[in-house]
Amino acid sequence: MDWISALVQGTLLGGLYALFAAGLSLIFGVMRLVNIAHGDLIVLAAYMGLSTTVMLGIHPFVALLIVIPAMAGAGYCLQRAVLNQTLGDDILPPLLVTFGLSVILQNALLEGYSADPQKLSAGGVETASVQLGGLSIGVLPLLTFLIAVAVIAGLQFIFYRTAIGRAFRAVSDNADIAQLMGLNKAHIFGLAMALALAVTAIAGILLGVRTSFDPSVGGARLIFGFEAVIIGGLGNLWGTLAGGVILGVAQTLGAKVDPGWQLLAGHVAFLVVLAVRPNGLFPRVAH
Amino acid sequence: MPEPILQLRVLDAHYGDFQALFGIDMDVSDGEVIAIIGANGAGKTTLMRSISGLLPNAAAQIVYRGQPIGALRADQIAQSGIALVPEGRQLFPSLSVEENLLIGGQVGRKGPWSLEQIFQLFPVLKERRNQAATTLSGGQQQMVAIGRALMANPDLILFDEISLGLAPVIIKTIYDALPQIVGQGMTAMLVEQDITKALSVSSRVYCLQEGRVSLEGRTETIDRDDITRAYFGTES
Numbered sequence: 425m426d427w428i429s430a431l432v433q434g435t436l437l438g439g440l441y442a443l444f445a446a447g448l449s450l451i452f453g454v455m456r457l458v459n460i461a462h463g464d465l466i467v468l469a470a471y472m473g474l475s476t477t478v479m480l481g482i483h484p485f486v487a488l489l490i491v492i493p494a495m496a497g498a499g500y501c502l503q504r505a506v507l508n509q510t511l512g513d514d515i516l517p518p519l520l521v522t523f524g525l526s527v528i529l530q531n532a533l534l535e536g537y538s539a540d541p542q543k544l545s546a547g548g549v550e551t552a553s554v555q556l557g558g559l560s561i562g563v564l565p566l567l568t569f570l571i572a573v574a575v576i577a578g579l580q581f582i583f584y585r586t587a588i589g590r591a592f593r594a595v596s597d598n599a600d601i602a603q604l605m606g607l608n609k610a611h612i613f614g615l616a617m618a619l620a621l622a623v624t625a626i627a628g629i630l631l632g633v634r635t636s637f638d639p640s641v642g643g644a645r646l647i648f649g650f651e652a653v654i655i656g657g658l659g660n661l662w663g664t665l666a667g668g669v670i671l672g673v674a675q676t677l678g679a680k681v682d683p684g685w686q687l688l689a690g691h692v693a694f695l696v697v698l699a700v701r702p703n704g705l706f707p708r709v710a711h
Numbered sequence: 712m713p714e715p716i717l718q719l720r721v722l723d724a725h726y727g728d729f730q731a732l733f734g735i736d737m738d739v740s741d742g743e744v745i746a747i748i749g750a751n752g753a754g755k756t757t758l759m760r761s762i763s764g765l766l767p768n769a770a771a772q773i774v775y776r777g778q779p780i781g782a783l784r785a786d787q788i789a790q791s792g793i794a795l796v797p798e799g800r801q802l803f804p805s806l807s808v809e810e811n812l813l814i815g816g817q818v819g820r821k822g823p824w825s826l827e828q829i830f831q832l833f834p835v836l837k838e839r840r841n842q843a844a845t846t847l848s849g850g851q852q853q854m855v856a857i858g859r860a861l862m863a864n865p866d867l868i869l870f871d872e873i874s875l876g877l878a879p880v881i882i883k884t885i886y887d888a889l890p891q892i893v894g895q896g897m898t899a900m901l902v903e904q905d906i907t908k909a910l911s912v913s914s915r916v917y918c919l920q921e922g923r924v925s926l927e928g929r930t931e932t933i934d935r936d937d938i939t940r941a942y943f944g945t946e947s
């Protein structure tokens with residue numbers, strides 16, 4: 425029973441990792457940009473949630489109404505003002521610039537909020553649980569997983585059923601020819617980053633409700649997100665969810681054997697998948 | 712004399728240090744079909760890329776309906792009513808046939824062309840509408856590329872070697888469709904290596920040679936020997 429419980433918890437944890445990963449996957453898919461600052465942007469969203477909940481006295485989930493548009497707007501501006509200038513045939517400039525952004529974000533958060541661990545208080549949702557078939561399942565992890573599924577279904581819908589999603593895929597296929605269709609690449613990339621950071625806002629708030637955070641925790645979130653993307657296969661959003669689940673399960677099972685093995689087990693699972701399937705489990709199929 | 716729709720004024724084009732076009736002057740009137748001929752490497756594709764904004768130019772080098780557009784981005788030029796059917800078709804592989812057509816229409820210009828009209832022009836595309844564009848035969852892909860450009864309802868359409876690599880019977884199908892396209896009052900510039908094909912549909916012709924205009928004239932009066940000389944260079 426303990427093992428089953430660990431399996432379920434790992435699966436639900438995978439939802440959070442999929443949320444970390446979805447934005448990363450989206451940005452890479454549309455503009456071949458590896459965003460090193462992604463984890464710190466998640467942490468930034470958590471701090472935005474902290475400020476809004478404290479200042480306005482609202483529930484963290486209500487704060488999403490402010491943090492999502494704020495992060496999306498910041499993403500659009502960041503892309504158009506900075507990141508678009510780094511994109512080109514050379515993949516190094518965007519890596520360096522987002523690495524720089526990561527350092528800047530960490531230092532700014534340290535300056536603004538200090539290194540003290542913070543937490544978003546969600547009025548008991550964190551500790552509530554439901555009984556399901558003899559298992560006690562946390563309400564927050566369950567909610568997080570359901571939100572992750574909804575977010576990925578939503579992204580999938582946007583990508584394959586809407587005009588803007590069509591534009592994302594076209595620009596990703598061939599940016600020059602997409603310009604001939606009247607699509608301004610700079611604007612489309614801005615919208616993609618806005619969408620990615622909207623997802624990041626959700627991930628950041630859920631992270632902040634689940635665990636305490638400080639300005640330095642972004643790096644680990646980047647790694648988890650990155651591993652989930654690679655395990656699932658680049659360019660496949662449902663694969664990213666599967667990747668998050670595999671990572672989460674590996675971590676909770678590892679922790680079950682020995683609490684010290686949690687992170688190690690996740691990294692080992694990642695390396696094993698990479699060794700067996702270098703393109704991930706579900707690489708993007710042509711169309 | 713009909714209104715000029717496009718004027719090229721001393722147009723140059725460069726790839727890094729390499730100069731591909733030298734002082735091109737052209738005048739295209741509303742409703743004309745212009746053929747651009749020239750050997751491989753003469754600069755025909757470069758000319759198409761310059762006009763459509765994929766290569767940067769000085770503003771005044773390209774004048775469209777009286778407006779200098781040489782310095783605009785490709786998407787702005789597309790919005791203003793110029794569409795390119797690029798060499799090698801260049802469909803979007805992650806998009807279905809229908810999506811490739813729809814994205815051409817995303818410019819949002821009003822006019823006679825819609826998905827239904829394209830499917831009437833090329834019925835085979837309707838059957839294949841949900842297939843990935845790159846699973847089609849070369850000729851069908853060319854139909855998608857033409858349809859994608861038409862969906863923008865352009866005033867000026869540029870065709871870059873639409874017969875390249877296609878079987879003669881397919882080329883005939885595509886050329887048979889051209890009168891229906893330009894019959895709608897659209898102005899067209901047609902790049903071709905096949906001189907006879909090009910002359911059969913155009914009213915005027917420009918010949919390019921090593922980045923310069925080596926000959927221009929009305930199709931019905933132009934001398935075939937002059938064309939041969941202008942096409943291959945003076946020594947032949």
Ligand SMILES: Nc1ncnc2c1ncn2[C@@H]1O[C@H](COP(=O)(O)OP(=O)(O)O)[C@@H](O)[C@H]1O
Nearest residue numbers: 726729731749750751752753754755756757758
């Ligand atoms: N991307 C490029 N980089 C450098 N040189 C190019 C490029 N594209 C074309 N060229 C050169 O420019 C000249 C004109 O090419 P192009 O316009 O493609 O000719 P055409 O379409 O008439 O065959 C050729 O000498 C070709 O080698």
Ligand SMILES: [Mg+2]
Nearest residue numbers: 755756798872
């Ligand atoms: Mg060419």
